[in-house]
Amino acid sequence: MVPPPERLRQSCVGDGPKAVALRVRFPSACARALLEALAAGPLAPDASLALRELADPFVLAEAGRVLLPGAREGELLALWRVDLPMPAALSDWSARGPAARRALAAALRGRRDASCLPVLADLLVADEPEVRRLAGEALQQALGERVPYDAEGPESERRRAAERLRSLHNRAP
Secondary structure, three states: OOOOHHHHHHHOOOOOHHHHHHHHHOHHHHHHHHHHHHHHOOOOHHHHHHHHHHOOHHHHHHHHHHHOOOOOOHHHHHHOOOOOOOOHHHOOHHHOOHHHHHHHHHHOOOOOOHHHHHHHHHHHOOOOHHHHHHHHHHHHHHHOOOOOOOOOOOHHHHHHHHHHHHHHHHOOO
8 A cells, every 4th residue: 555645755765675665666656745745845855866766757747837937946957867858847948047048058968858959959049158058068968060069159150050950850750
């Protein structure tokens, strides 16, 4: 039997055998209990790690609903593992302020999922040099030299690189 949500939330956190077994056997119930705690306030680091482990596109969508918009929206980045597609809640961050664009560009490093490429293309032409530099690093890690890019280059070259990236994303398999 699954323990009540409050007890489950406490029991499924950590590296102990019981916590690991609960997360493996009851991932949805554990995620639901941790998301309820997330809605109430920031999670402790070990609870955040447990939720990150349980994160899938559905859990991230629910976390996005709980956290966005608001002052805690950065917590969603901490839950987004590199093996998951971009959460819909983050897709508009490239149109937000410089701090959000910088955080998103940094979070895109190491991600190769096609869902990240349109947002990465937007960040390649951002006004802020730091955002462009971080986006360039993410592009290099994702595609290597397939799309040449210079963050300090002329705007027309940056726009061409963004269009090349978008065309790669839109290509039929």
